[in-house]
Amino acid sequence: MKKRVGIPRALLYYTYYPLWREFFTSLGAEVVVSSPTTKGILNQGVKKAVDEACLPVKLYYGHVMDLIGKVDYLFLPRMVSVEAKTYICPKFLGLPDMIRHNVDNLPTLIDVNINRHKNDNQLYGAVYQVGKMFSANPYNIYAAFNRAIKVQNRYETLLQQGILPFEALSVLERGDGGDKETATPQQGKDLTIALVGHPYNIYDNYISMNLIEKLKTMGAMVMTPEAVAPEVVEGEANKLPKKMFWNMGKKMVGSAFHFLNRPDVDGIIHLAAFGCGPDSFTGELVEREVRRKKTVPFLNLTIDEHTGEAGIVTRLEAFVDMIRWKAVSQ
Ligand code: SF4
Structure with a gap:
């Protein structure tokens, strides 16, 4: 019987799921992902987590609890650094x-350290440590990881083409290699809105209250930081007086600065x-x-476990109306 490895559908799931899924399945394991977020999953997490x-x-926490009893292992790496410096x-x-x-x-935790701050030696050591739990053959482990890297690269290429993670994941599952013609999900919109935030907030439809779909319904094409090439993010973030050492913060700021320079971004x-x-x-x-440049409207939304959908919809509608009004009055 295959060993079942649980991956919580939260935090870095939206960034690295294709990599880890390919790695574990190549080593003969079955990957089980927790269910999409529901009120019940969130409530369970809120009860267990520290205030x-x-x-x-x-x-x-809620996604971890959703996997209990369904898997033999829980993949919960200790993420320290995912890129140099x-x-x-x-x-x-x-x-x-x-x-x-x-x-x-809890099932057996796979809580290996991932730290790419200095170089990738530690990463390869960590991969081997995890792989040993599923194969005694080092060649198989590294072959599985190489396959996983290729899949992850394909995923990131799709994201950089502007394809959102759900669609990119189905493209990978269909195995059509990421043909842009078969995957472009957003067409026929008269506005372009850049949505900047952590992937685990933006793409979790429950906690984001389906923000992306709401914007699309209002006639907007949505762009996210995942569509911005790493070198562009780096170049924009380097304009800050001090280098940012949080990689996710750097991606958000760098991509927001990039969107600010694009004439096709309306808000x-x-x-x-x-x-x-x-x-x-x-x-x-x-x-x-944004205030310094005064080129596009900006909206800051904060979500928590009590955020009401009606309030978000009202603010989004007002924001989109204001952009359209600005366009006709210019
Ligand atoms: S970056 Fe913010 S949202 Fe993400 S884990 Fe840290 S504190 Fe939480």
Whole structure:
């Protein structure tokens, strides 16, 4: 019987799921993803998590709990750094400890360290450590990882073409290799809105209250930081007087600055999570730049477990109306 590895549909799921799914399945395991977020999953997480945790971390607890009893292993890496000379938010670092101490009846945790801050030697060591749990053959482990990297690269290429993660994941599942003609999901819109925020907030339809779909229904094409090439993000973020050492914050600020320079972007929305220190900082940096340039309207939305959908819809409608009004009055 195949070993079942659980991956919570939260936090870095939206960024690295294709990589880890390919890695584990290539090693003969079955990957089980927690169910899409529901009120029940969020409530379970809120009850278990410490009060000070940000909304996405609380939600992560709920997804972990959704996998209990369904899997033999829970993949919960201790993420320290995912690219050279940057760090990830410290909340990711403590995640395996927080989960272990607050959640009962956990399956075996795969809580290997991932730290690419200095170089990739540590990453390869970590991959081998995880792979050994599923194969005794080092060649198989590294072959599985190489396959996984190729799949991840294809996923990122699709995202950079402006394809949203749900569609990119189905393209990979269909195995059509990412043909843009078969995957372009957004056409026939008269507005373009850049939605800037952490992928786990933007793409979780429950906590974002289906923001992307709502914008599309209002006639907007939605662009997100995942569509901006890393070198563009780097170049824009380097305009800050001090280098940002949070890789996700850098991506948000760099992509927001890039969207500000694009004449086809009609408005920018920054989606922040309640309880997130980095979001309040990056939101402020983006807002200052928007005010300085005075070229596009800007909306800052903060979500938490109590955010009401009606309030979000009203603000979105007002924002979109204002953009359209601005366009006709110019
Ligand atoms: S960056 Fe913000 S939202 Fe993400 S885990 Fe850290 S505190 Fe939470």
